Amino acid sequence: MKFKAFLTENGMHLLEKRFLPALDKMGKICHLYLTKDHAMFLHNLLNGDGVQSIAQFRKEALFDDYRISSQNDDRIAFVIDVSLLQRAVRSSVSICSEFGDGPTANRLLIKLVKKLPANSTQPIPFLSFETKGYKSAVIQDVPISKPLSRAQVLELQNALDMTQDLPQTLVQVPDLNQLQNFVDRMRHVGDALNVTISKYGDLHIQISTTLVTLGAEFRKLLVIGEQANATAEDQNLTAQTRSSRAVLRGDGQSVQVSVKHFAKSLHCHLTKPDCAFYGIAPQGACLTVIFQFFIPGSRQTDKSISLHCRIPVLDTGSS
Amino acid sequence: MEEEAPDLLCQLENVQGLVDALSAVRWKRHQDAVVELSEHGIVLIVEESGCLQAKVYLKRELFVRYEYNAQGRPRFGVSLGLFIDCLNTYSVPGQSSSIQIQYPGPDMQVLLKSLDSQDASICAQLRTRIPETFAWDYNFEPAGTNPLTFTVKSAALREAIEDLEWPGSSIQIILQPDPPSVILRGEGHGDLQIDLLYHAHTDLLAAFQCDHRVSFKYKYKFLRATTSNIPGSVIKENRGSKVTIGRGGMLKVQHLIPISKMSVSHPYVDSVGYQQPGRIAYIEFFVKPELSEDSTNDY
Structure with missing residues (x-):
């Protein structure tokens, strides 16, 4: 089992400034899953009930000179502590940028190693970051779990395949900051959030308790996938009635999720996505958030980077 | 069915100011408040242990629109904390947001609605209670001829x-x-x-x-x-x-x-x-x- 690659300058920037800060908020540990073509950071795919987050990079987006080999179809997966990884990348980047320029520019080598830690007889695996400066070399070892077995990798791959089902209707949220600001304040009022998404391009989120109902409605959003024209008679209704009518007509779906989970998924805006879409997976299985990234200086989607979250549903709601 | 005008329908330009004013009388997490409406404005009253009472006076001049249609002075009880938390969700940092307050709703609720954008709106319904009458009167009288x-x-x-x-x-x-x-x-x-x-x-x-x-x-x-x-x-x-x-x-x-927020929106007015x-x-x-x-x- 071997893995060795150089992190490109763009890769350093993507990880250090954008993705690792966001992934750190998603959860302390994640799976790092490396294949012949992709590197993926996966949260909560195998265990439990939290927000699943799937960040996938084509190898060229992060690395050059990417070499991987394993007896399991060149796939390697292990568990890593995101904050440790972030610290290692951050300090390696600062060393690189301090000394590196010209053709002999310093590059950041990442490889999988086994080392004998102090006071131990058993070697343990590390993800090692090697930076060569002008006169010095800095090596940082981030401890990782034992690489996953063939069966575990298969299980992870299956779980990953399960996350690929797209909602039939996706609506684009224009201002993630505004939404985050709102949801952060909403957290004081209640724990469960009803989310309704309609084919008319309406997104309605609402908290209801015995004492208070508090909701926000975003209308006329850009719709991807199945869409329909809003009926004129719905225009002057309250947001709540409008949502339930859309659901009754089969033009909308509604799920209930935890406010905390919803707020957590919004932390993904730290990755600086160019757009974000919300949708409800078929059969109301989960609330899906898809983030898109443009090729810098264009409005074309960068297919080499993808990020999406799946927020578990508390209750199937009225769908 | 003809809709009857609500007791009160009013609009305010700066939610944050209202949040500030109400927060000033929030000294613990769970507090019940009584709200009294009149043609002159809104008064919110909070009380504790028969020894401490606070009142917030929101005169009708504070509101850009104030439509009062009630006979007598309607009173209702509301959870102050929830009221503030709800109002707070309307407040956007760095800009003043307008809201509409209506009482009563179809089920005697307080209805709050944002007015800034047609396509992104916030609505809240707060359940009200029948207020308890206060145990003692806080009639304040001067101590002598000179205050x-x-x-x-x-x-x-x-x-x-x-x-x-x-x-x-x-x-x-x-x-x-x-x-x-x-x-x-x-x-x-x-x-x-x-x-x-x-x-x-x-x-x-x-x-x-x-x-x-x-x-x-x-x-x-x-x-x-x-x-x-x-x-x-x-x-x-x-x-x-x-x-x-x-x-x-x-x-x-x-x-x-x-x-x-006079200083933000009208710097010249404020400077004089x-x-x-x-x-x-x-x-x-x-x-x-x-x-x-x-x-x-x-x-």
């Missing part, structure tokens, strides 16, 4: 009360004409006395009126509630609070809380010192004194 009163920088008053936390649970407030001064004194684990001398500290003590010496004791936690939640805008603008001692030692503390009185929310606290062993206080 016993002083005006002090809100920040200084708050700081003084915070400093008095350690000595003990009751604080003595003394007003004396010679030399004209206010003395705040705590006794308990130790003694701490804060003297505010009118002639020496004119920057802190803006006004002072007292023709005879009075001294009363108040529970520390009640005194603290009168200043602990003064909004940052009041401190920043260096405003003053007025303290008056009435008949029987009843203490009245008044704050003025700016509701509109023009302030519309309608842009101020009035806050009043009433604190009953502790019963003193010696009745040396003369009225």
Whole structure:
């Protein structure tokens, strides 16, 4: 089992400034899953009930000179502590940028190693970051779990395949900051959030308790996938009635999720996505958030980077 | 079915100001408030243990629209914390957001609605209760022919009360004409006395009126509630609070809380010192004194 690659300058920037800060908020540990073509950071795919987050990079987006080999179809997966990884990348980047320029520019080598830690007889695996400066070399070892077995990798791959089902209707949220600001304040009022998404391009989120109902409605959003024209008679209704009518007509779906989970998924805006879409997976299985990234200086989607979250549903709601 | 006009339909331009004003009387997490509506405006009343009462006066001039259609004065009870938390979701940092408040809704709720954008709106419905009547009357009467009163920088008053936390649970407030001064004194684990001398500290003590010496004791936690939640805008603008001692030692503390963000939206208007009185929310606290062993206080 071997893995060795150089992190490109763009890769350093993507990880250090954008993705690792966001992934750190998603959860302390994640799976790092490396294949012949992709590197993926996966949260909560195998265990439990939290927000699943799937960040996938084509190898060229992060690395050059990417070499991987394993007896399991060149796939390697292990568990890593995101904050440790972030610290290692951050300090390696600062060393690189301090000394590196010209053709002999310093590059950041990442490889999988086994080392004998102090006071131990058993070697343990590390993800090692090697930076060569002008006169010095800095090596940082981030401890990782034992690489996953063939069966575990298969299980992870299956779980990953399960996350690929797209909602039939996706609506684009224009201002993630505004939404985050709102949801952060909403957290004081209640724990469960009803989310309704309609084919008319309406997104309605609402908290209801015995004492208070508090909701926000975003209308006329850009719709991807199945869409329909809003009926004129719905225009002057309250947001709540409008949502339930859309659901009754089969033009909308509604799920209930935890406010905390919803707020957590919004932390993904730290990755600086160019757009974000919300949708409800078929059969109301989960609330899906898809983030898109443009090729810098264009409005074309960068297919080499993808990020999406799946927020578990508390209750199937009225769908 | 013809829809009847609600008792009150009003619109406000700056939610944050309202959040500030109501937060000033929120001294604990769960608090019940009574709201009273009239053609002159809205009054919100909070009370604790029969010893402390706070009122927020929101005059109709504060609102850009104020439609009052009720007979008598409708009153309803509401959870202050929830009310503030709801209003807070309407407030966007760095800009003033408008809301509409309506009472009652179809099920006697308070309805809140954002007005800024057609395509992104926030709605809230707050359940109301039938209010309890207060156990005692906080009728404030002057202590004599001349009021016993002083005006002090809100920040200084708050700081003084915070400093008095350690000595003990009751604080003595003394007003004396010679030399004209206010003395705040705590006794308990130790003694701490804060003297505010009118002639020496004119920057802190803006006004002072007292023709005879009075001294009363108040529970520390009640005194603290009168200043602990003064909004940052009041401190920043260096405003003053007025303290008056009435008949029987009843203490009245008044704050003025700016509701509109004049300095942001109209810098020129502000620079000439023009302030519309309608842009101020009035806050009043009433604190009953502790019963003193010696009745040396003369009225």
